[in-house]
Amino acid sequence: MAARTADVVVIGGGIHGCSTALHLALRGVKTILVEKDHAGRHASGVNAGGVRQLARHVAEIPLSIQSMALWERIEELVGDDCGFSSAGTVLVAESDEELAGFRERVDDLRLRGFTHEELIDQAELRRLVPAVSEHCPGGVVSRRDGAADPFRTTQAFRRRAVEKGVTVLEGVRVTGLSRQGSGWRVETSDGPIEAAKVVNAAGAWADRIAAMLGEPVPLEVIAPMLMVTSRVPAFIDPVVILRGRKLSFKQLENGTVVIGGGHLATPYRDENRTVLDWQKLTTSARTVWELFPVMREATIVRAWAGIEARMPDDIPVVGPSGTSEGVYHQFGFSAHGFQLGPGTGAMMAELVATGRTNTPIDGLEIGRFKK
Amino acid sequence: MNAADLSSSYDLVVIGGGPAGMAAAALAAKAGVSTVLFDENPGLGGQIYRAIGASPVTQRAILGDDYWAGEPLAAEAKASGATIVTGATVWSLDPQRLVGVSIGGKARLIQARRVIIATGALERPFPVPGWTLPGVMTAGAAQTALKAQGLLPAGRTVLAGNGPLLWLLAAQILRAGGRIEAMLDTTPRRNWLLAAPHAPDFLLSPYWSKGLALLREVKAKVPVHRTATVAAVGEGKLAEVLYDGGRIAADLLLLHQGVVPNVNLANAAGAAHQWNERQLCFVPVLDADFGTTVPGIAVAGDGAGIGGGTAAAERGRIAAIAAVRALKPDAALPNPDNVRQKLQREEMGRAFLDVLNRPSDALRRPVGDTIVCRCEEVTARQVRDTADMGCEGPNQMKAFLRSGMGPCQGRLCGLTVTELIAEQRGMTPEAVGYYRLRPPVKPITLAELASLPIAEAERKAVER
Numbered sequence: 114m115a116a117r118t119a120d121v122v123v124i125g126g127g128i129h130g131c132s133t134a135l136h137l138a139l140r141g142v143k144t145i146l147v148e149k150d151h152a153g154r155h156a157s158g159v160n161a162g163g164v165r166q167l168a169r170h171v172a173e174i175p176l177s178i179q180s181m182a183l184w185e186r187i188e189e190l191v192g193d194d195c196g197f198s199s200a201g202t203v204l205v206a207e208s209d210e211e212l213a214g215f216r217e218r219v220d221d222l223r224l225r226g227f228t229h230e231e232l233i234d235q236a237e238l239r240r241l242v243p244a245v246s247e248h249c250p251g252g253v254v255s256r257r258d259g260a261a262d263p264f265r266t267t268q269a270f271r272r273r274a275v276e277k278g279v280t281v282l283e284g285v286r287v288t289g290l291s292r293q294g295s296g297w298r299v300e301t302s303d304g305p306i307e308a309a310k311v312v313n314a315a316g317a318w319a320d321r322i323a324a325m326l327g328e329p330v331p332l333e334v335i336a337p338m339l340m341v342t343s344r345v346p347a348f349i350d351p352v353v354i355l356r357g358r359k360l361s362f363k364q365l366e367n368g369t370v371v372i373g374g375g376h377l378a379t380p381y382r383d384e385n386r387t388v389l390d391w392q393k394l395t396t397s398a399r400t401v402w403e404l405f406p407v408m409r410e411a412t413i414v415r416a417w418a419g420i421e422a423r424m425p426d427d428i429p430v431v432g433p434s435g436t437s438e439g440v441y442h443q444f445g446f447s448a449h450g451f452q453l454g455p456g457t458g459a460m461m462a463e464l465v466a467t468g469r470t471n472t473p474i475d476g477l478e479i480g481r482f483k484k
Numbered sequence: 485m486n487a488a489d490l491s492s493s494y495d496l497v498v499i500g501g502g503p504a505g506m507a508a509a510a511l512a513a514k515a516g517v518s519t520v521l522f523d524e525n526p527g528l529g530g531q532i533y534r535a536i537g538a539s540p541v542t543q544r545a546i547l548g549d550d551y552w553a554g555e556p557l558a559a560e561a562k563a564s565g566a567t568i569v570t571g572a573t574v575w576s577l578d579p580q581r582l583v584g585v586s587i588g589g590k591a592r593l594i595q596a597r598r599v600i601i602a603t604g605a606l607e608r609p610f611p612v613p614g615w616t617l618p619g620v621m622t623a624g625a626a627q628t629a630l631k632a633q634g635l636l637p638a639g640r641t642v643l644a645g646n647g648p649l650l651w652l653l654a655a656q657i658l659r660a661g662g663r664i665e666a667m668l669d670t671t672p673r674r675n676w677l678l679a680a681p682h683a684p685d686f687l688l689s690p691y692w693s694k695g696l697a698l699l700r701e702v703k704a705k706v707p708v709h710r711t712a713t714v715a716a717v718g719e720g721k722l723a724e725v726l727y728d729g730g731r732i733a734a735d736l737l738l739l740h741q742g743v744v745p746n747v748n749l750a751n752a753a754g755a756a757h758q759w760n761e762r763q764l765c766f767v768p769v770l771d772a773d774f775g776t777t778v779p780g781i782a783v784a785g786d787g788a789g790i791g792g793g794t795a796a797a798e799r800g801r802i803a804a805i806a807a808v809r810a811l812k813p814d815a816a817l818p819n820p821d822n823v824r825q826k827l828q829r830e831e832m833g834r835a836f837l838d839v840l841n842r843p844s845d846a847l848r849r850p851v852g853d854t855i856v857c858r859c860e861e862v863t864a865r866q867v868r869d870t871a872d873m874g875c876e877g878p879n880q881m882k883a884f885l886r887s888g889m890g891p892c893q894g895r896l897c898g899l900t901v902t903e904l905i906a907e908q909r910g911m912t913p914e915a916v917g918y919y920r921l922r923p924p925v926k927p928i929t930l931a932e933l934a935s936l937p938i939a940e941a942e943r944k945a946v947e948r
Contacts, residue, residue, distance in 0.1 A: 151876070151880070153883075158883065262883070264880075264883035265883055265884070268883070342930065343891055343927065367886075386754060388578050388579060388580065388754075389576070389578065389923060391576060391582070391584055391593055391933075391936065392593070392936070394933060395591075395933055395934065395936040398930050398933040398934040398936075399934045401930060401934075402930060402931065402934045408930055409929070409930055409931045409934075410929055410930070410931060411929065411930050412891065412927040412928065412929050412930075413924055413927060413928055413929070413930060413933060414889075414890070414891050414893070414924070414927050415889070415893070415922040415923075415924070416922055416923055416924065417922045
């Protein structure tokens with residue numbers, strides 16, 4: 114079969130791959146995106162939908178801030194509002210000691226020049242989240258944060274990428290990567306593709322792509338669980354997260370409440386399947402029971418988990434390959450990559466197309482695992 | 485029995501107390517296997533033998549001999565030594581056979597070495613215009629009220645659709661002294677021609693004489709109109725039923741066009757399913773002992789493909805024999821060949837019934853503003869338009885329309901959505917596929933889940 118050709122092959126049709134492909138197309142770069150299932154099939158389509166700058170690792174904050182600017186004009190970018198709405202994210206402190214720790218963090222961010230996190234007292238917490246249990250003394254808010262519909266968002270990026278000229282090959286699996294002249298030959302289940310550059314945005318499968326380059330990474334396949342309840346009367350606007358106990362909590366516009374927070378199911382990545390752990394979901398249910406008494410009689414209608422990648426230090430791998438010129442990595446977002454999709458894609462497209470970027474990505478390089 | 489009284493593990497968990505579940509539990513318990521049977525209803529019986537032993541309808545002729553055949557099955561199950569827990573809702577089953585169950589508002593996780601799913605059938609969606617109006621319900625729901633509470637339909641009642649259960653319900657209502665304004669028979673005329681090649685088997689089966697008698701009994705008392713269309717109309721509640729060339733004022737419309745396997749639990753457990761073109765539904769992929777593609781999990785009864793109540797009991801026995809053999813190889817067991825022969829006899833004539841009662845395409849694949857998913861109020865036009873936009877399957881459709889994401893978990897819309905996408909995109913239902921169902925397969929409250937014993941939770945977390 115004659116090889117397809119492109120300037121760049123993007124591997125993976127999650128929000129990161131689709132965003133990078135769109136931003137490459139916007140720069141006039143001929144791009145083919147290869148996805149083994151369909152766009153948004155895994156974590157990008159079934160995550161909690163939090164669009165959160167709050168409580169991020171310092172190394173991610175520049176990408177997060179750049180992403181936030183894109184989220185705020187998401188309809189202009191992808192032609193769909195993606196269900197994005199902004200009512201802030203609130204990190205609730207459950208004790209005075211916890212609140213003191215939050216204060217240190219907010220002060221540290223200020224010294225670094227980041228002002229999006231704001232310490233709040235009990236009065237402001239109860240104003241923002243009236244239903245929260247009275248034992249909580251305060252918290253931190255990031256007021257521009259919000260939530261979006263994850264599958265719709267990923268599909269919107271995919272659709273706009275196609276409109277801008279990206280070829281999206283779904284149900285096509287990458288089976289090999291090899292040098293060809295100064296570029297790359299990407300072997301797939303639908304024939305070879307020749308391209309100058311390759312972006313590895315393969316999520317929970319990205320370690321296999323890296324391994325093809327002789328660049329093994331300690332990637333852990335995880336499947337964070339979520340539950341959704343039946344509709345209940347509107348009682349909470351912001352997304353609520355906890356630090357001490359694992360919880361993220363938000364009410365959607367239709368009244369359903371999504372409960373997450375990072376308790377893990379057992380993933381079977383070769384079968385696209387997960388097995389839920391009801392013991393851990395019980396822990397989630399108890400946390401909600403204590404924090405939001407109003408939720409006690411709500412009905413849980415569905416629980417699920419999406420398959421994704423976690424790195425040992427819980428921050429992603431973003432940047433050029435350490436072994437293979439012309440290959441770039443964008444994976445390992447460790448259960449908090451959805452918000453980062455728009456900005457990381459823009460940054461990655463800039464890096465791939467021009468060889469440089471002004472967005473700081475220090476600390477995210479793949480080489481950190483060789484040390 | 486309370487949730488706290490259950491053991492944390494059983495050799496065999498049987499889910500569903502209809503004929504398949506009762507027969508399976510009885511056989512396994514008698515063979516000395518520790519067996520628990522869960523059913524969410526207040527008593528045993530399933531749909532076909534609902535409220536057997538507890539029904540206020542005591543005049544035997546009303547519900548008929550086929551109903552009372554459930555009595556010995558229930559008695560056998562109760563005497564077998566199996567632990568029978570009614571009012572127990574199974575909301576989760578995973579591939580390691582961990583069963584999530586709720587009893588009296590308290591949840592438990594029970595480990596099973598083998599599982600037999602005997603959750604039977606549910607009524608095929610019948611999405612005609614106006615089917616969500618108050619005053620329109622399924623024939624099955626009306627039959628439940630009759631069996632369990634002795635309630636007869638009140639007001640002017642019209643039955644519409646096809647299939648043996650619709651005629652049986654009509655006869656039961658009439659025998660109990662109820663009144664039916666009209667039957668609207670939606671069996672496509674050409675079905676009789678298509679079914680003819682299967683007639684010889686059918687003539688040898690017990691269905692033949694029973695079915696004929698039922699038709700005569702109903703036709704003698706109720707006007708029957710053939711029609712290809714049915715619509716319910718009314719402002720806020722049912723006022724009239726429209727059909728080809730006529731309209732009838734009505735207070736109650738009972739709809740029915742056959743039953744299909746309830747695949748939710750097996751699907752959520754990860755069992756593979758395939759499209760059955762003759763029965764127009766998804767059925768689990770099963771081996772000769774009704775074992776699914778998930779080791780240790782079997783599906784017996786109508787959940788394995790529609791075969792009827794008497795066949796269901798034999799299927800339950802076959803699945804139970806396989807389970808006992810795996811658990812306790814030296815146990816004394818009935819000869820499986822005899823059971824298989826009985827099953828074969830009971831399944832005779834099924835092909836004729838399937839083809840004769842195949843609902844028309846138009847009544848399975850609605851158009852326009854007819855509601856498809858009633859939980860989320862999604863119309864046929866929305867589903868068709870979204871398929872045209874490029875949406876390839878029911879799981880992607882969820883994200884666009886939320887169809888199938890309400891509390892019923894697709895029980896009322898799943899097949900309709902698959903068939904509409906298939907028609908719109910020129911694909912087979914097999915290729916389109918079905919919802920990936922997420923537990924809990926039955927809704928549970930946050931309080932119930934929070935009630936799961938934590939000591940047990942921690943112990944299990946260590947074991948796994």
